[in-house]
Amino acid sequence: MKPSLPVQPKHIAILRLSALGDVCNLVPTVRALQRQWPDARITWIIGKGEHSLLAGLSGVEFVVYDKSTGLAGMRALWRQLADTRFxxxxxxxxAIRASVLSLGLKANVRVGYDKARAKDAQHWFTQYQLAPHSNAHVLESFMDFARVLGVEDDRLEWDLPISSTALNEARVISGEAPYLVINPCSNVRLRNFRNWSVEGYASVIEHAWVHHGLKSVLTGGGSVQERAIGDHIETLCQPDSVINAIGGTSLKGVLALIDQARAVIAPDTGPIHMANAVGTPALGLYASTNPMRAAPYCWRDFAVNAYPEAVRTYLHKSVEDVNWGQRVRHPSAMMLIKADDVIAKLDALLAHTAVTASVKEHP
Incomplete structure (x- = not known):
């Protein structure tokens, strides 16, 4: 017999470990749950890096799981929550790792994705599934979890915490002049293929400097690949037009840089969704992933969308003929994005948000 959903939950558990962009897209669901049940406890089981971004989120108790600890880390987390029933x-x-982790948690009812959206047989690990929602954006899929519990007020709120320490870190890096944030690299992992060309970024940086008086601050992690790409972009640009901060910031510092930026340009990676979460104009670059599913939610109209062309070129199909969320895993997919298209979108984005930017800079 399928268990019933709670009418007035007192303790809600959220299991979402990764990734940076996804946890940003999940925060509005947390806020919707808090509006509906302000006295309910919310415990979020989250990854280590993701926690470093969201630490201090109001009204949320975090339980951190470091995936590098494997089964030993799972057992430690189970012991930590042994006396807790949600x-x-x-x-x-x-992901199967998260589903295995869920087995050691005590809950009256477990809610997961409907079979069409569930991956790694996730529906085997839950008792109650969401209603089908075809062609849903990632943020909407998360919000469906609040809706299935009866939440109707699904307006979008984030209110991410940014400390004065992080703001000072950003100020030291960026100086006083207005700037763009460009995060050129996505996660360094096998067959990711989400990175655009260094020449393309250099062209956009030149345009932003000459035509808009905007410096560009490069952000990213400290991997060898990311540092090499940042250094290469820097060599192609005028010295005054770019600040290379790749590998030189904390995650909260990147969030602060994004919060104070005029706009953010990035492929499908965490910082583009961090921009969306703090209300900074976001220009996403999409070819290997579908922007209708994964672009920064509030700025989807400004995403550069080469995904249909990538599907035609490398999968020999139309968008309508591939599964929702289908990736184009080809190393040349992102090269279908033209610098002129990015520049045109940037001009439109800056023009569209000029008044808003003035208010944000001079409250």
């Missing part, structure tokens, strides 16, 4: 567990991670 009214409902919202299983929002479509």
């Amino acid at each position: 009214d409902v567990l919202l299983h929002m991670q479509q």
